[in-house]
Amino acid sequence: MKIRRREFLKASAAVATVTALGCGTKLNALEKTDKTVSPYGKNKGEWIPTTCQGCTTWDPIQVYVQNGRAVKVRGNEYSKMNSGYCCARGHLGLQQVYDPDRVKVPMKRTNPKKGRFEDPKFVPISWDEALNTIADNMMKLRNNGEAHKYVCFRGRYTYTRDIIYSSMTKIFGSSNNISHSAICAEADKSGPFFTEGLWDYRDYDLTNTKYLVCWGADPLRSNRQVPTAINKIGEVMDRATVVAVDPTLTTIGAKANEWMPVKPGEDGALAVAIAHVILREGLWYKEFVGDFKDGKNRFKLGEEVDESTFKGNYTHGLVKWWNIELKDKTPEWAERITGVKADQIYRVARGMGAAAPKVAVWLGPGAAMHIRGTYSSMAIHALNGLMGSTDNIGGPMAKISPPYNHTPSIKKYQDTISKNKPHVKIDQRGYLKFPALKKGKSGGGVVTNNAADGILQENPMEIKMVLGYMNNFNFSGTEGQRWDKALAKVPFTVHLSTHASEFSMFADIVLPAATTTFEKWAWLKTKANRIGTGTLLQPVVEPIWEAKIDESEIPYMIAEKLAERGFDNLLEYYQNEFKDPDTGKKPTNEREFAEYATKYYLAPMWQGHDKGGDSFKSWEEFRKIGVWNSDPYPYRKRWGKFKTKTHQFEFYSETLKEALAKHAKKHNVDVNKVLEVTNYTARDEKAFVPHYEEPYRYGSKSAYPFTFIDSRSKLNKEGRSANCPWMQEFRVIDVGDERWDNVLKMNPDDAKRLGLKNGDMVKITTVVTSRKIKVKLSEGVRPGTVLSTYGQGHTAYGRIASKKFGKEGFGMNNNDLMPADYDRLSGSTARNGGFVGVRIEKV
Numbered sequence: 129m130k131i132r133r134r135e136f137l138k139a140s141a142a143v144a145t146v147t148a149l150g151c152g153t154k155l156n157a158l159e160k161t162d163k164t165v166s167p168y169g170k171n172k173g174e175w176i177p178t179t180c181q182g183c184t185t186w187d188p189i190q191v192y193v194q195n196g197r198a199v200k201v202r203g204n205e206y207s208k209m210n211s212g213y214c215c216a217r218g219h220l221g222l223q224q225v226y227d228p229d230r231v232k233v234p235m236k237r238t239n240p241k242k243g244r245f246e247d248p249k250f251v252p253i254s255w256d257e258a259l260n261t262i263a264d265n266m267m268k269l270r271n272n273g274e275a276h277k278y279v280c281f282r283g284r285y286t287y288t289r290d291i292i293y294s295s296m297t298k299i300f301g302s303s304n305n306i307s308h309s310a311i312c313a314e315a316d317k318s319g320p321f322f323t324e325g326l327w328d329y330r331d332y333d334l335t336n337t338k339y340l341v342c343w344g345a346d347p348l349r350s351n352r353q354v355p356t357a358i359n360k361i362g363e364v365m366d367r368a369t370v371v372a373v374d375p376t377l378t379t380i381g382a383k384a385n386e387w388m389p390v391k392p393g394e395d396g397a398l399a400v401a402i403a404h405v406i407l408r409e410g411l412w413y414k415e416f417v418g419d420f421k422d423g424k425n426r427f428k429l430g431e432e433v434d435e436s437t438f439k440g441n442y443t444h445g446l447v448k449w450w451n452i453e454l455k456d457k458t459p460e461w462a463e464r465i466t467g468v469k470a471d472q473i474y475r476v477a478r479g480m481g482a483a484a485p486k487v488a489v490w491l492g493p494g495a496a497m498h499i500r501g502t503y504s505s506m507a508i509h510a511l512n513g514l515m516g517s518t519d520n521i522g523g524p525m526a527k528i529s530p531p532y533n534h535t536p537s538i539k540k541y542q543d544t545i546s547k548n549k550p551h552v553k554i555d556q557r558g559y560l561k562f563p564a565l566k567k568g569k570s571g572g573g574v575v576t577n578n579a580a581d582g583i584l585q586e587n588p589m590e591i592k593m594v595l596g597y598m599n600n601f602n603f604s605g606t607e608g609q610r611w612d613k614a615l616a617k618v619p620f621t622v623h624l625s626t627h628a629s630e631f632s633m634f635a636d637i638v639l640p641a642a643t644t645t646f647e648k649w650a651w652l653k654t655k656a657n658r659i660g661t662g663t664l665l666q667p668v669v670e671p672i673w674e675a676k677i678d679e680s681e682i683p684y685m686i687a688e689k690l691a692e693r694g695f696d697n698l699l700e701y702y703q704n705e706f707k708d709p710d711t712g713k714k715p716t717n718e719r720e721f722a723e724y725a726t727k728y729y730l731a732p733m734w735q736g737h738d739k740g741g742d743s744f745k746s747w748e749e750f751r752k753i754g755v756w757n758s759d760p761y762p763y764r765k766r767w768g769k770f771k772t773k774t775h776q777f778e779f780y781s782e783t784l785k786e787a788l789a790k791h792a793k794k795h796n797v798d799v800n801k802v803l804e805v806t807n808y809t810a811r812d813e814k815a816f817v818p819h820y821e822e823p824y825r826y827g828s829k830s831a832y833p834f835t836f837i838d839s840r841s842k843l844n845k846e847g848r849s850a851n852c853p854w855m856q857e858f859r860v861i862d863v864g865d866e867r868w869d870n871v872l873k874m875n876p877d878d879a880k881r882l883g884l885k886n887g888d889m890v891k892i893t894t895v896v897t898s899r900k901i902k903v904k905l906s907e908g909v910r911p912g913t914v915l916s917t918y919g920q921g922h923t924a925y926g927r928i929a930s931k932k933f934g935k936e937g938f939g940m941n942n943n944d945l946m947p948a949d950y951d952r953l954s955g956s957t958a959r960n961g962g963f964v965g966v967r968i969e970k971v
């Protein structure tokens with residue numbers, strides 16, 4: 129392993145040729161700066177604020193820049209949401225921006241054949257040729273009445289996203305803007321929404337919590353406030369009890385007072401058993417939940433309770449929930465299902481009750497992103513309702529939004545094509561099978577991963593042009609093979625990317641995108657520590673080679689080319705609506721546009737607002753600080769004002785009931801029919817309360833005896849860090865993982881039974897396909913399960929990520945093995961919850 133690494137470092141330092149794209153031209157991205165820059169510490173430099181996008185913490189950071197070169201990263205000292213820290217992923221950014229394998233100039237495909245292992249035979253072209261080709265293709269669609277056959281795919285993004293994603297798509301004449309959100313973590317939001325009307329990730333009051341339950345999330349590794357969690361965990365451990373609910377040993381699990389190694393997908397059973405104990409033992413937080421009118425607890429094993437005896441305070445439907453679901457759900461029952469011991473369930477439930485309301489149940493996608501995930505998500509989050517901890521001291525809470533300008537209306541710029549575009553989307557959201565009930569609306573959410581099937585089926589329309597940015601769906605979506613087929617079918621695809629990733633390999637044109645964080649104008653909203661922030665991204669270095677900003681410069685340049693061809697609505701919109709807020713000047717080129725647009729969105733932060741928190745005198749001042757902090761979130765802000773149907777915390781979800789009824793009515797069926805075609809087991813009233821559903825599983829237990837677990841690395845920047853040597857070198861910081869490799873972790877007891885030892889190669893098979901991978905024995909996975917950390921198995925991206933570019937990567941991409949299916953109530957792609965059965969054979 130070491131030899132290979134040394135060889136690589138030597139090779140990449142000497143000459144960086146753009147072999148990644150098969151272009152053959154010699155371009156050395158590092159040449160100029162390497163000669164002029166002294167090592168960090170000797171030369172005077174400057175700390176410039178920007179924002180890390182290594183994960184969804186969106187950490188305000190600073191980059192140390194010497195002679196135009198970024199050399200060091202740290203947390204932004206002015207940020208109150210991260211306590212001035214950043215994590216390991218922040219540092220990896222340096223190897224992304226200076227990666228010799230970056231796409232450096234626009235590229236054109238010369239091999240018309242498209243396939244995963246088909247060499248695109250990219251050749252470099254000028255920006256002018258690239259943009260002319262794109263504009264010609266777009267105008268052809270418009271002229272043929274086919275503008276709606278254009279689709280924009282968005283992966284990771286910032287809040288300047290609407291410029292390319294929404295406004296450009298819609299003004300052009302298509303409804304097809306498809307985000308990555310449903311391969312991310314939508315089911316993590318659906319539980320909080322159907323209980324308390326919050327379609328969002330929560331903040332957690334770690335400074336005051338006395339009982340922290342990390343459920344299918346590892347806040348020290350991933351989720352959305354990593355630096356704060358790392359910074360605070362010491363004092364949390366001193367003050368609070370910490371519980372990890374995860375079938376694998378995570379970092380938080382290793383530190384926790386209790387590890388509940390739940391069987392994958394059985395979380396609902398654990399949650400309702402905890403709720404059962406809390407109710408039977410009268411441990412709920414009365415001030416929030418309410419109480420029996422005479423103060424006498426009637427929750428007795430197996431007994432129905434008369435609803436009229438209970439009065440809810442800020443909650444609705446507690447007795448209904450008991451009667452419909454909880455009354456028989458004892459810890460002993462749950463032990464048989466979850467594999468977690470009954471006495472541990474009692475202990476945790478009682479501990480939570482004693483700490484209430486300072487209890488934070490930190491729900492993550494691990495417990496929610498599976499085929500019946502919305503109900504797990506509801507059951508787990510409902511515990512925050514019982515504890516009265518939601519929006520309360522020591523608990524989970526909503527956020528304060530920073531002051532900002534909204535995206536300007538496109539109305540004035542819409543011609544008849546734009547106005548009359550069909551309002552159906554290629555991901556089939558809102559179809560009977562895909563309720564995707566974001567914020568309670570049928571088809572309100574995205575079904576990202578199903579867009580591949582939509583394209584293949586030409587339903588609801590044929591797709592003739594794809595523009596994707598910062599996305600890599602044939603790598604990041606389960607059963608990505610479908611994306612390969614879909615993309616091979618699309619006649620014209622453009623990818624805005626820093627690297628020749630798996631998606632780029634299907635593109636007709638690849639445009640060199642500016643690296644987020646380092647080369648980009650944009651902004652983000654984040655939260656942690658009860659502080660909402662608005663945080664700036666600015667170019668801390670000049671773009672490498674010919675890179676341009678995906679969410680501002682490139683759409684502007686496309687708009688110019690469309691205007692040359694007689695369609696100037698988009699350019700007019702960009703120029704009239706994104707003037708410099710300081711001078712009122714219209715942008716005259718893409719660079720000005722990128723800065724003005726960012727200034728425009730952030731103007732209230734530096735021009736004045738009445739939101740409390742920080743204020744700045746000028747744009748220049750804001751650029752130096754880089755982050756706006758709110759005042760602390762006021763506790764109990766939403767009590768009595770939840771955005772549910774009853775404005776209460778709903779243990780019986782009137783909100784879900786209404787949403788399901790509307791979706792059913794739209795399709796002339798009843799709610800039970802919806803539940804049947806969407807693969808949930810609940811019928812009738814049960815569908816409206818948080819409850820346990822047996823996990824849906826692909827592959828019988830006899831043919832596929834193991835359950836597959838997908839987890840993420842501390843060093844994953846979603847799918848974007850595998851080409852960084854540091855990511856490969858330090859992989860050992862994830863429990864059981866190996867450097868420069870990808871291993872299948874297996875419990876030693878199972879390995880013994882199969883006669884396997886460390887390093888043996890096995891064939892792993894699911895209902896989709898087989899792969900070969902090395903086995904690693906690890907006590908950190910429960911017997912009966914196997915685990916592979918997501919992020920390896922790139923066949924493209926660069927010379928590090930893919931061991932042999934265009935051919936094979938380290939180990940396997942988990943998504944190749946996992947069947948594409950969904951938690952259809954939220955539209956989410958299933959990747960957790962043990963829905964994939966696997967067979968392991970020695971090879």
Ligand SMILES: Nc1nc2c(c(=O)[nH]1)N[C@H]1C(S)=C(S)[C@@H](COP(=O)(O)OP(=O)(O)OC[C@H]3O[C@@H](n4cnc5c(=O)[nH]c(N)nc54)[C@H](O)[C@@H]3O)O[C@H]1N2
Pocket residue numbers: 282283284308311312313597598599600601603604605606624625626627628629630631632641642643644678838839840845846847848918942943959
């Ligand atoms: N099995 C499995 N699958 C997963 C996950 C998992 O845990 N397990 N995680 C899921 C989650 S939570 C998410 S959010 C999605 C993310 O999935 P996607 O939204 O598809 O994002 P990435 O996989 O990070 O790929 C982004 C692509 O953008 C390009 N790129 C990289 N850096 C930049 C840049 O700075 N600018 C631009 N314009 N382009 C860039 C590269 O081509 C890169 O491949 O993946 C999901 N997929």
Ligand SMILES: Nc1nc2c(c(=O)[nH]1)N[C@H]1C(S)=C(S)[C@@H](COP(=O)(O)OP(=O)(O)OC[C@H]3O[C@@H](n4cnc5c(=O)[nH]c(N)nc54)[C@H](O)[C@@H]3O)O[C@H]1N2
Pocket residue numbers: 182183184185312313343344345346347349350351352373374375376378390391392393394395491492493494495837838839840841842843844845846847960961962
């Ligand atoms: N290091 C790092 N941090 C990140 C990202 C990243 O790529 N890298 N990406 C960001 C993004 S986009 C997202 S969406 C978040 C997601 O971040 P998290 O909320 O932390 O989610 P995952 O990292 O996917 O972790 C899922 C956990 O669930 C466990 N799990 C799997 N199946 C089950 C189950 O059935 N029940 C239970 N209880 N647990 C199960 C897995 O073992 C794993 O530990 O992280 C963000 N932060």
Ligand SMILES: [Mo]
Pocket residue numbers: 184311312313
């Ligand atoms: Mo995500």
